Structures are given as structure tokens and as C-alpha cells.
Amino acid sequence: MDRLVALQQIVPELELFLERRYNMLKVIRSKGPVGRRFIAAQLKCSERVVRGELDVLREQGLVFTSSLGVQLSPQGENVLQTLQDVVREFHDLEYLEEKLAEVLNVGKMIVVPGDADVEPAGKRELAEATARYLCSILCEGDVLAVTGGTTLAKVAESFPSMGIQKHVTVVSARGGLGEDVEIQANTIAARLADKLGGTYRMLHAPEDVLPCYLEQIMNEPKIRDVINLGRRANVLLHGIGTAEEMAKRRGLDGELIMRLITEGAVGEAFGYYFDSQGNIVYNTSSVGLRLEDLERIPKVITVGGGRSKAWAVMSVLSRGYCDICITDEGVARRLMTLKELN
Amino acid sequence: MDRLVALQQIVPELELFLERRYNMLKVIRSKGPVGRRFIAAQLKCSERVVRGELDVLREQGLVFTSSLGVQLSPQGENVLQTLQDVVREFHDLEYLEEKLAEVLNVGKMIVVPGDADVEPAGKRELAEATARYLCSILCEGDVLAVTGGTTLAKVAESFPSMGIQKHVTVVSARGGLGEDVEIQANTIAARLADKLGGTYRMLHAPEDVLPCYLEQIMNEPKIRDVINLGRRANVLLHGIGTAEEMAKRRGLDGELIMRLITEGAVGEAFGYYFDSQGNIVYNTSSVGLRLEDLERIPKVITVGGGRSKAWAVMSVLSRGYCDICITDEGVARRLMTLKELN
């Protein structure tokens, strides 16, 4: 019998304490010197509670407090790192990873604790895990293709600012979409290249064009070169969107959105809308990598978290091109129930 | 960094809960179906607290309750067994064992959590550990010599009633002392033989005789044979007494007791009184194994717990004949401070 399981059995309240304080330490670590009120907002609990917990953590020497706010001590850093495994074990994430990799036929699943829909910090954890994994597999001279999205933007943020020198080429795999510059593939490619110590290539084109212009744009030399580079990438990192969310971001009209939904579209990637079995329900005439290009890329990494994206993740994984899927517990648990039932 | 240490750091209240519930489970296991009030008395806490904790343990499926009282469930058995290691780690007993074995020059130290002086259940734990160890080393045909005392009486109790078939010979190493039949070496030898599935030999003689009769008694064939058998024992299990306690049990007069104390006697074994360096301060003309006999016995196991016996343990171990010492945390910690300071 496992020790942690036994502990959890005899002291069930351990989980509550561990969870809350672990998340608190995570926030403190990532947000530098930070105040009680901010922590309280992040963890969605009252300021008074945070205060009580901080008193405990301070007494244990895990955090120290100055007029700037609360900061993690070196010892707290240690504890947090050790606790990562503990939390994974508490949530049985290894089991989820193995089981899901098997039933979804994915090479490798990485599941981080939390749920991006519930805790805002969850997305950060997902991003950090992605950054770590990316760091571990990237080699000198690799070509890394990336798409856009809020999740990938956070991945770029999550890298430490200095010290990594990978000399990779980061290439944007998709055209521009919507108004927010922070979540464009181009922006993310540039940020990633900066953090990784490499170079980047941007795709100066809109993502969504009228079909009649598509061919013409794709043949434009500057655009074609970038797309061709993306096709030859060793690693592709892409996000997952729910069909509805992506349709709205693309500005599709209400009628079309309704049609997508009634036809069972749940997930979106690379301009394609999939139903839960992975069938293509609709595709936009979009600029960038296409579905057929993915087969030739050795490592396709799919990232997405927040339980509302469970169906989307399932639909995309059903296509079978994904090699590594990084998601969170919220998605993973919902996937489990979905897969056990049918 | 160790996981349990990290857990303990981030959830310091864990230790309180663990300790209380662990002890509670131990009491429940050993005392069979038992009531709240009894448990409360054992753990020296109020009945209401026990009730609250029992609610938790019941909800976790570790105990179940009938009209007879509370009982350990099979799952509780598992948890308790697993938690043994956890508690050992919490109390850092491995470290104590290694360190004390080194500085006291003993082959092997076994330290159980608790303190027999503080918790009545502590003595039981000591006895169970002794029983386990004994079981693990006894071989077919071994001769086991035992002395008397309350601790060894509990050791005999601690064995499971059935199922062990070791075919050993248990021989009483000391004559009769005092009035209580339950703690006589003879009684213990018989009980142990019964539990181990072996035979026993009793020493039908008083422990303390007038010097002038000693030779005569020791030459009495039946007595001599038993003593000679004890001298050839493979394993000797003996308890430790404080000098004062044993002097009183022997009925020494107050003047002599005072003399012993002023001369520094702190421990007693086999009728000898030792000071803290292990020097013989006084010896009674006693019937049974003598100090010089111990050298020839391959495994001499010394058992004693309760912090008040720390000095006694140290004095006996200083003699250097002991191969394995089984004691409790109360003694061990006091020994540590004693040894670190001089």
C-alpha cells in the first residue's frame, strides 16, 4: 500500500490543506512579491483565510514577507518542487496519463493538476508544463512551428527570460486572426524565439480569406516560403479551441455557427471544425499549415486545458495526428467519463 | 528533498492528526472491540475527542463499529501497517538507531515510536517490535534464554496465539523474584514456548539467596542443568531495570538502596548494579546466568523502554555484551542528549 494513500486515509483533511497551500505557494512563486488581496483573488477565497495560511507558511519558513509583499523562500522553492510529485500522486495523474494515452491512441499524455476553467492559475500551470516539455525535447537547429491562442501566449510567457540558448527557428504556422495582437501566431513565434534564443519567421497574411483569393495568396513567395518552412518543421506546437469559441473569434455569422453546432462540431484546429469522432464538419479557406501537412511532422504537440475543452480535445485527438497531448486534470477527468461510457 | 518532510512543512498540523489517530488505531487493533471511554483513557484525552476522530476513521472505512465497540477493518489494518514506516520517518527513528548504535557501540538498535513512561500503549509497541524481531531471527532448534520483568511479560503476550511453529527451547535464565507470578522468568519462558510452538525449561529456584547457600543451590542437579542449558543458548532476551526499582523489587533495605544510589548505580541486569559507565557497583548473590556467561551467547537482546530507564539502558549497554538493543523513542532521545553533552 502506498504511503501517501495511507496518509490520505487517516488524515483526509490533508488534501484540503495541501491543495490550498500548494496553490498559494504556486501563486507566490510565479507572481513574485505579492499581496494578500491578490492571492485571495486568485484562489477565490477571502483575504482573511489567505492571511491565516500565510501565518502558517511563514512560521514554517516557506515564505517571507516584506513591505513589498510575500515572497517564496529558497526552502519554499524546495518544498514546492517536491510537492509537485506529491500532488500528482494525490490526483492520480500518472494513471490518467497512461489510461488516456491508451484509449485515445496518443503517444504521450501530460496531465497537470487543476482546471483552467475553475482557477485562473490553472492555465499558467499548463503553460509551464508545456514550456518544460518543449525545453526538454528541442535540439539545436530544430524548426518549431506554432499557432496562436491564449494558451500558447502563456506558454511563451512561462519561459524564463534568460539563459536558454537553443538556436531553433520558430515559425508561425497560421495567419493573423482577430484583433488581439498578444495571441497571434506571429507574436507568439517572436516571443518564443526570443526566450529560446533563436530566430523566428512570421507569416504576414490574414488567417481567413475568401476562397477565391486563397490560391493567389498561398503562392505569394514570401508567404509560400514561410508555409513551406512550417511544413518541414520538426516540432509543431498548437492549441485547441472549442468550435463555438473559434467560430465566434473568426466572426462567422450566427446562422453558420448554429449549423456547425447542430452538425456536431465541437473542436477546431488549423481552420477545420471537427465533430466528436474527429470527422471534418466544416473547414475555412485559411492560410497556413493544413491538416495534411501534419502527417509529415515528427512531433505534433497539442495543448489545451479547462474542462469546457474536453470535447474539443477529444475531437482533435481523434484525428490521430497528435503525438503529445498536454492538458489539465479538468479535461482529463471529463475525458475519462466520456470514454468509459461509450 | 523527502516527500514526507515537504508535506510536514506545508501542513504542520498533519503531525498532530497523524499521531492521535495512529495511536488510536493501534489501541483499537490490540484491544479488539473496544469502547470510546477505554480509548480515551488510554490516550489521555477526552471521550468527546475520541468520538470525533472515530467518526472520521469510520467514514474512511478504517474502523467499523458494532454494539461490542470499535474494531479495525481489514483496510484499517493495511493503513496501520503502512503508517508504521511513515511514523518512523516522522520521528526520524532511523537516524536515532544509526547514531545510537554508533556511539553506544551496539550491533543493532531498534527504536519504536512513543515513550512507555508517557503512554501506557508505548510498552505494548515495544513488546510487539521485540516479538517481531525475535520471530525474524529464531531458527529451528534454537535455545532462547529469557529473564523476567513486566516488559518481557508483554513480549510474550504480543505474539499471536496460533500459527507459529519454531520448535525452539525456551529456558528461564533467572530464578524467582518477588510475588507477581506474571513477571517471573519461568512464567515468561512457558508463555513464550507456548506461543512459539516450542518447549520450555524452568529454573525452580529463588533469584536471591544468601551467599552461603549459593554454591549449594547452583550445584543442585536440576538447577545446574537448566543454568547450563541457558549458558549454551543461542539467543538471550533480557530486560533492563533501573537500579532503584530493582533494588526495591528485591526488597533491599533502605540503607543499602541509598548506598547504591550515592555510588551512582543507575541500571540493573542479572543481579548486577551498574553505574552510568557500566562499572559494577554492587552484585547480589543470585541464581541464574551470570555476567560472564553472556560473552559466549551469540545474540544478546536487551529490551527496555520509558525515558526513566535511559540511564539504566546506557549503563547496561556500556558493559558491551549487548548485541541488539530494542528501546523506545523516549529513551533514545534522552540518550542522544546525554551523549551529545559529554
Place this chain on the structure above:
DNA sequence: CACCTCGGGACCTTAATCGTCCCACCGGGG
């Protein structure tokens, strides 16, 4: 300078825990 957020102190409310009874029940022994 003003302003904003920080940590920490104070105080009251709320909720849980705990102490203390009492009761119905069951089993064993006289």
C-alpha cells in the same frame, strides 16, 4: 506631493469543536 498597495492590529460574528450529561441496548455472570 498625493496615491496606492502593502502588512498587521483590532474587534466582532459565526461556526465548529469540545465537555458533559443522559439514554437505550446488548452480553455475561450471578
Place this chain on the structure above:
DNA sequence: CCCCGGTGGGACGATTAAGGTCCCGAGGTG
């Protein structure tokens, strides 16, 4: 047989810990 000593469980105040809500001075920041 009945009685007695043990069991668990319910009930109800009392105590205490935890949480909510302000406020304040300190120390950065524009």
C-alpha cells in the same frame, strides 16, 4: 431470571478557534 458493566448514540450548553470587516501606518510610485 435480572442486574451490572460495558457499548454507541443523541442532545445541549460552553468554550474556542476560524473567519469577516475595518482601520492604520509604512513604504514604494507616479
